[in-house]
Amino acid sequence: MSESQTSIELPVFDISQPLSPSSLSTLSLACKEWGFFHITNHGISKDLYKKLHSLSNSLFDLPSELKLKAGPSSNIKAYTPHFIASPFFESLRVSGPDFFASALCSAEVLFNQPNSEFSEILKEYGYKMTNLSRKIVEIVLMCLGDGFDKKYESEFRNCHGYLRIINYSPPVSQAEKEVEGLGMHTDMSCVTIVYQDEVGGLQVRSKEGKWMDINPCQATLVVNIGDLLQAWSNVKLRSSEHRVILRRSVNRFSLAFFWCFEDDKLIFAPDAVVGEGNLRVYKPFVCVDYLKFRENSEKGKFEKVGFTVKDFAGTGG
Numbered sequence: 001m002s003e004s005q006t007s008i009e010l011p012v013f014d015i016s017q018p019l020s021p022s023s024l025s026t027l028s029l030a031c032k033e034w035g036f037f038h039i040t041n042h043g044i045s046k047d048l049y050k051k052l053h054s055l056s057n058s059l060f061d062l063p064s065e066l067k068l069k070a071g072p073s074s075n076i077k078a079y080t081p082h083f084i085a086s087p088f089f090e091s092l093r094v095s096g097p098d099f100f101a102s103a104l105c106s107a108e109v110l111f112n113q114p115n116s117e118f119s120e121i122l123k124e125y126g127y128k129m130t131n132l133s134r135k136i137v138e139i140v141l142m143c144l145g146d147g148f149d150k151k152y153e154s155e156f157r158n159c160h161g162y163l164r165i166i167n168y169s170p171p172v173s174q175a176e177k178e179v180e181g182l183g184m185h186t187d188m189s190c191v192t193i194v195y196q197d198e199v200g201g202l203q204v205r206s207k208e209g210k211w212m213d214i215n216p217c218q219a220t221l222v223v224n225i226g227d228l229l230q231a232w233s234n235v236k237l238r239s240s241e242h243r244v245i246l247r248r249s250v251n252r253f254s255l256a257f258f259w260c261f262e263d264d265k266l267i268f269a270p271d272a273v274v275g276e277g278n279l280r281v282y283k284p285f286v287c288v289d290y291l292k293f294r295e296n297s298e299k300g301k302f303e304k305v306g307f308t309v310k311d312f313a314g315t316g317g
């Protein structure tokens with residue numbers, strides 16, 4: 001796995017300001033070509049990330065038997081242990097809209113006592129991510145056509161979010177130059193907002209199949225388009241394949257916030273989005289059926305996490 005390393009300089013958008021016409025065309029291009037961009041002025045302080053990182057560390061440092069109390073065979077299923085997504089990946093899921101309750105419940109199970117500091121911080125983070133996701137969907141819809149943000153706002157009204165706190169621990173003695181912390185995949189979201197720490201390792205696959213590094217960029221967050229928006233936009237927005245590579249023997253911390261359609265939403269690209277004379281790339285499908293398809297095709301196959309909405313609802317056209 002030692003390919004020459006190339007990085008991609010993603011455009012950065014100030015999410016606190018209205019987009020200028022030239023920024024809008026840069027954003028449209030980024031969404032079409034890569035499905036990835038950076039945002040800045042997102043309103044989350046360095047201090048909050050520091051706290052989140054250290055609280056998360058205290059959780060991931062717990063013995064495995066304790067962590068499994070919130071694992072896949074528990075009632076809450078919030079903790080994903082090593083060897084599910086990859087041997088080097090573990091994560092804790094915090095679900096919205098009540099991020100406080102979800103974090104409190106996991107902390108109670110894991111630490112044997114409620115941890116209100118942890119829950120308060122996740123409540124704040126979940127709330128901020130929810131607002132950011134709404135703004136991001138708005139600007140991304142603007143890329144599809146003039147006034148499309150207002151026209152299609154209601155389709156996204158029932159979206160919901162969940163957060164994944166991720167700890168990557170590379171092998172102690174690394175014989176290979178790099179290992180996959182998380183294999184190639186696309187996200188099952190409308191949009192995903194990722195915070196990656198300074199270790200780096202997030203990569204996006206170009207249309208030609210080349211892996212490009214998305215280097216950590218001070219005070220910015222990475223945004224990527226997910227499968228649900230790719231399907232809804234008739235592939236005008238790209239949900240691109242990405243993965244995480246571990247190159248150094250240090251742990252990597254990241255937070256991925258997934259903003260998704262409600263489970264029973266019928267995903268069907270609107271006529272105006274498809275455009276006259278164009279064919280629909282996907283058959284209409286119910287959101288939860290796609291989620292189930294992915295769940296069933298990925299279980300235990302961490303070497304090849306690669307199924308997408310094309311495999312599920314593609315018309316072959």
Ligand SMILES: O=C(O)CCC(=O)C(=O)O
Pocket residue numbers: 164166182187194195196202242244254255256
């Ligand atoms: O850890 C990261 O930087 C990205 C994680 C990711 O792609 C995911 O959880 O879907």
Ligand SMILES: [Fe+2]
Pocket residue numbers: 185186187192242
């Ligand atoms: Fe992802």
